[in-house]
Amino acid sequence: MTDYTPNADLDLVLERTVPVAPARVWAAWTEPELLLQWFTPAPWKTVSCDLDLRPGGSCNVTMESPEGEQFPNPGCYLQVEPERLLVFTSAMTEGFRPTVPGDDPTAFPFTARIELTPTGDGGTRYRAVAMHADRDGCRRHGEMGFQEGWGAALDQLVALMS
Amino acid sequence: MTDYTPNADLDLVLERTVPVAPARVWAAWTEPELLLQWFTPAPWKTVSCDLDLRPGGSCNVTMESPEGEQFPNPGCYLQVEPERLLVFTSAMTEGFRPTVPGDDPTAFPFTARIELTPTGDGGTRYRAVAMHADRDGCRRHGEMGFQEGWGAALDQLVALMS
Numbered sequence A, B: 001m002t003d004y005t006p007n008a009d010l011d012l013v014l015e016r017t018v019p020v021a022p023a024r025v026w027a028a029w030t031e032p033e034l035l036l037q038w039f040t041p042a043p044w045k046t047v048s049c050d051l052d053l054r055p056g057g058s059c060n061v062t063m064e065s066p067e068g069e070q071f072p073n074p075g076c077y078l079q080v081e082p083e084r085l086l087v088f089t090s091a092m093t094e095g096f097r098p099t100v101p102g103d104d105p106t107a108f109p110f111t112a113r114i115e116l117t118p119t120g121d122g123g124t125r126y127r128a129v130a131m132h133a134d135r136d137g138c139r140r141h142g143e144m145g146f147q148e149g150w151g152a153a154l155d156q157l158v159a160l161m162s
Helices: A023-030 A030-040 A135-143 A146-160 B022-030 B030-036 B135-143 B146-161
Strands: A011-018 A043-052 A061-064 A070-073 A074-081 A085-089 A109-120 A122-134 B012-017 B045-051 B059-064 B070-073 B076-081 B085-089 B110-118 B124-134
Touching: A011 A135, A011 A146, A023 A030, A023 A085, A023 A109, A023 A122, A023 A146, A030 A043, A030 A146, A074 B146, A122 A135, A122 A146, A135 A146, B012 B135, B012 B146, B022 B085, B022 B110, B022 B124, B030 B045, B030 B146, B059 B146, B124 B135, B124 B146, B135 B146
Parallel strands: none
Antiparallel strands: A011 A122, A043 A061, A061 A070, A074 A085, A085 A109, A109 A122, B012 B124, B045 B059, B059 B070, B076 B085, B085 B110, B110 B124
16 A cells, blocks of 8 residues: 655655554544544644545645635545545546646645554554655745644644544 | 536537447557557557556557657546546646646646446447636637547547447
């Protein structure tokens, strides 16, 4: 399942072992009422999510800044292997429709792989990979705080589910 | 399987009944040595293809103009349901990696659905849908000759496989 080898120039990777079973990590990622509680590092909030958990299904999450501004993040699921692998992208919307190219020149479309492997003692080896189109997008996502942001969200997931 | 309802503003549709069984239409679309023979309306040619038939696998086809200029078309498979449904996109490359946004401002990323339904008398109800990000991309693909091009290619498929 985790046979993907990240590309050092184009991918960002967060890898950790967490004391939460794969089934519960999966639930946190796929059940809206759970995802709302951990997905966005405080003081940001996740205010709504519309998850249609199948390849081609919509994966739309709206975040809200501390100032109350809302940021919709439309996306689409690509692969759904329960408790093992979840792949989704910001480069498409429902039904695999490509998103408008160049709509926002500062945007960097990415595809995310959430890979879960049981550790044998009830925990999960957790790897999140964000795959970008080019080095510039990868760099900007890194500078925006990928490691810190996705890491803080994972801490919230662990606090919620363990 | 063909439960997708095209969007009149964003999608182009070619729908025909052909006297070729779904299994043979599927073979023509998925076996490189067959695809090379019908995929590009003459006098253009398909000169190479690299097909990794699985979700996330590459779907790269290179065409050649009558003047000998080569045009690579990198893509990625999204759904593979043998003899029923093949979905691929130009908006991603191998492993679902998004393509570089705005690399070519005249490009219009699209996702294609090839839907096959048995007719009951050994033929196939064939529907090809090209889904675009926006109206402009859809219009440009139409003006470029989607109906004529995909129709002429289908004629070549039928001539080859029937």
